[in-house]
Amino acid sequence: MPHTPGPADRAGLRRANLDLLVRMLRERGQVSRAQLAVHSGLSKATVSSLVGDLARRGVVRPAGITAGGQGRPGELVELRPAAACGVGLDLQVDHVGATVVDLTGEVLLRRRIACDVPSSGHERVLDLLADVLTGVLDDVRARGGWVVGATAAVPGLVDTDGAVVRFASRLRWREVALRDGLAARTGLALDFFGADNDANLAAVAEHDAGAAAGLDDFVHLAGGHGVGAGVFSRGELVRGHLGYAGEVGHMMLDPLGPWCSCGRRGCWETQVGLGALLHACATPDDPVHDPALDPDARMVLVRARAETGDRRTLDALHQIGAALGAGAAVLVNLLNPAAVVLGGYFAALPEWLVEPVRSEVAARVLAEGAGGATVVASRLGFRGPSTGGAVHALRRVLDEPAVVPVDEHAENTANVPEGMVAP
Amino acid sequence: MPHTPGPADRAGLRRANLDLLVRMLRERGQVSRAQLAVHSGLSKATVSSLVGDLARRGVVRPAGITAGGQGRPGELVELRPAAACGVGLDLQVDHVGATVVDLTGEVLLRRRIACDVPSSGHERVLDLLADVLTGVLDDVRARGGWVVGATAAVPGLVDTDGAVVRFASRLRWREVALRDGLAARTGLALDFFGADNDANLAAVAEHDAGAAAGLDDFVHLAGGHGVGAGVFSRGELVRGHLGYAGEVGHMMLDPLGPWCSCGRRGCWETQVGLGALLHACATPDDPVHDPALDPDARMVLVRARAETGDRRTLDALHQIGAALGAGAAVLVNLLNPAAVVLGGYFAALPEWLVEPVRSEVAARVLAEGAGGATVVASRLGFRGPSTGGAVHALRRVLDEPAVVPVDEHAENTANVPEGMVAP
Structure with a gap:
C-alpha cells in the first residue's frame, strides 16, 4: 500500500533560510543585506524580511554603513552575540x-x-x-x-x-x-x-563548528566507559524510528570476546571502552583507576605515560586502536561517511589512535580508499x-x-535599520 | 569553521507536492481536484497547477464527473497507467x-x-x-x-x-x-x-509499495551470494559520502570466522550468504549446487527439503537464522529502524528465518523491545x-x-479538463 506523506513544509524553507543567514553572519561578521542576498542566492526582499525577523528579536543589530565599494552605501548588520x-x-x-x-x-x-x-x-x-x-x-x-x-x-x-x-x-x-x-x-x-x-x-557540536563542519555524512564516535555513535546523513542526525540510533557500544564483534556489563559477550565497548584501556594499561592498584580523578586528569596521566614510551601503555593503545579501527570499518562499510571523528577519550590520544584506525579502516573497507572516509580526532573531546x-x-x-522575545531587547529594536519591520 | 549550505530548494517543494499528488492518485484511483486539495492540504490553486502540469504530459487524464455529493460537480482525473x-x-x-x-x-x-x-x-x-x-x-x-x-x-x-x-x-x-x-x-x-x-x-521497491511502504526508517537486507543492505532514514536512502553505503556483507563479525572471497576473515556474508546456506545444507555433489539452476529454482529445492523436515537443511537454516539475527542486531543497535526487511534469498524461506532473526535481534539490541523494530520478509525477494x-x-x-514529452500524447492533451493549462 503506497504511503501518503504530508504536504511539503513551507515553514521548513523559512527555517532553512534563517539558518543560512545566521551562519553567514557567524562566518562573515558585519554584512549588508545586499551582500547577504548575493552570497545566499536569496532575493533582497526575502533577505530583508528574514533580517527584520531576526532584528525584532534582538538576534542581529545595526553595525554601521558599508565603507567604499560600488553602488549606494548599505547598512551593515551583525549578530548580537549574547542576544541568545x-x-x-x-x-x-x-x-x-x-x-x-x-x-x-x-x-x-x-x-x-x-x-x-x-x-x-x-x-x-x-x-x-x-x-x-x-x-x-x-x-x-x-x-x-x-x-x-x-x-x-x-x-x-x-x-x-x-x-x-x-x-x-x-x-x-x-x-x-x-x-x-x-x-x-x-x-x-x-x-x-x-x-x-x-x-x-557530540556529533551536533562537530557538525556545527568542529571537525565535521560542512560534512553532510559523517560518524562521530564518543569514547567513554561506554561507546556511542552520532551519525549524520545528508546533513542531519540519523535518529532512527524511536530516536535510539547510535548504540554501537553493544555491537557484537567477537563471539568469543569478553563479557560485557550488558550481560552479552563480545560487545565493542568491552574492546575499546575506557575500561578496556585502563585495564590494559595499568594494574588494578594503579592511580590511573582512582575514581576521584576527573576524566581529563585521567587522560593527562595516560598521555604522559605514552609520551614517555611506557611499554604497557603503548601496547594498550595499540590494542585499542586496532579494535577501534575494526569496529569503525563496520560503520564505514555500512554508512560510507566522509569522516570518522574520534571523540570522548579517543580525542585525548590522537597520536596513538588516529593512524591505527585509519589503517584498519583502509584495510577492511570494501570501497577503494575507504570510500573517501578520513579519520580525524575531535577538538572537543569530553x-x-x-x-x-x-x-x-x-x-x-x-x-x-x-x-526570543521582542520586548527584552528594547535598546536594540529601537535601532532597527531601514527595511526591517518593527515589532 | 561553520558551513554555508546552499539556499533552500524551492523546486524540491514542487517535486514533493507532485509526488504527493501522484501517490494520492495511485491510492485513490479517480479523484477530483477539490478532493486532492482537501486530502493533500495544498491549496486548490496549487493542485490545479500541478494537475495541469501532469495532464500536459499525459500522466493524468480526465475520468468523468463526480457522482452526487455536495457542492458543484467536479471533474475527476486519474493516472494514465502506461503513460509513463x-x-x-x-x-x-x-x-x-x-x-x-x-x-x-x-x-x-x-x-x-x-x-x-x-x-x-x-x-x-x-x-x-x-x-x-x-x-x-x-x-x-x-x-x-x-x-x-x-x-x-x-x-x-x-x-x-x-x-x-x-x-x-x-x-x-x-x-x-x-x-x-x-x-x-x-x-x-x-x-x-x-x-x-x-x-x-531493492529497498526503494520495498519503500514504494512493499513491506516497508510508509516507513521512514528501515533496513532491507538482500541475501544472495553477497549480502547488501539498503538503509532508509527519514524517508530517504542513506547513500553516504560517495554513494557506497550499505556494504554490510563485509562487516567483520567474527575475528576467527571463515575466510571470505574478499581476502579477509569473518565477514558476515561468509556466515549468511547463499554460499554459506548451500554449503551447510548439502554435500558438494548435491544437485542444489548445479550452476544451471536459476535462483528461484534453487530456492524451490531448499524449501522442499525444509518442508519435508530434512535435518541437514533445517540445521543449516537454524545456523543462518542465528547469524543473520546477530548481524541484523548490529544494524538495529546502530540505526534503530522500524523494520528489518529480509529480501533476496532470505525472502524465499521466511518460515525458517524470520522468527530466529526476530529473537536474536530482541536479545541483542540494547533498546527495549528491539527499539520497536519488526522483522518481516520481503514479498519481492529476488x-x-x-x-x-x-x-x-x-x-x-x-x-x-x-x-515526459507533451506531443506524444496528443490524444490525451486534447481532453485536458477545465483548469488545466494547455501546453
Missing part, C-alpha cells in the same frame, strides 16, 4: 555540568560539579543540575545575555521529544522524567528543556556532548525565532 | 533481465536471459542488456505506453550519478562505463539511464532490485515532469 545563548547540560557518571554557547558559536562559560551520579539517585542529581542551571542563567543575565533553552546530554536512550530518559545503564537511570523534573525545580517552561543522547549531541547540547538549544532560535 | 513506465535492468551473476513498472505501480512485464556474466566480459553483457531493453521498449510501445528511463541494479559499487560501475567483484567488473555503453548501443540519451546498487534499489530500478526510473516523472 544555549545551555548544554552535562550528565555523566562522575559529574554534572553546563556549557553556554552564544549565537556566534563562542563558548561563554562552563561549569562542572563532581557527583557520583549512579549512587545519588536521580532526584538528588536533578536538584544539582537545576542548581547548576540556575547559576548559569544568572551569570548570563549579568552579562546582558539571554538563554533560549537548555538541552541535556544523556549517556543513554532518550525518548524522541527529549522529555524522558528511558534507560541509561551507567547512571542507573530508567524512565526518569528529566524535563518535568528540571521545569518543576527551576520554574522554567517545559519547552525550555530538551535532551538527547550524548553521542548525538566537552563535545555539552557543547552540542548548547548548540541544540540555540537552534531553537533558528527553528522558531519567536522563542 | 520505468524499466529496471537486472544484472546478476547468472542472468540479465528487465522489469517494467507503470505509474500505478503495477508490474507490466518481466524479461530474463540466462548469461554467465563474470565469464562473458562486460562488452558482451552490455550487448545483451541493450537487446533486452530494446525488446522491452518495443513491447511497451506496442501497448501504447512510454518508457521514461531505465535504471540498472548492480551488485556492487556504483558512482553517485549512476554512470559507472566502480567495482562489482562477483561480476568481475571494475570501472565499467555502464551508462555510456548502453546509450551508445541503444541510441537513447545518456540521461535515460541510471544505475544504483542492487540492495539500494525481484526486488529490478522492481526498485523501475520505480527509480519512474521517479524521474515526479522529479522532472518535463521528461
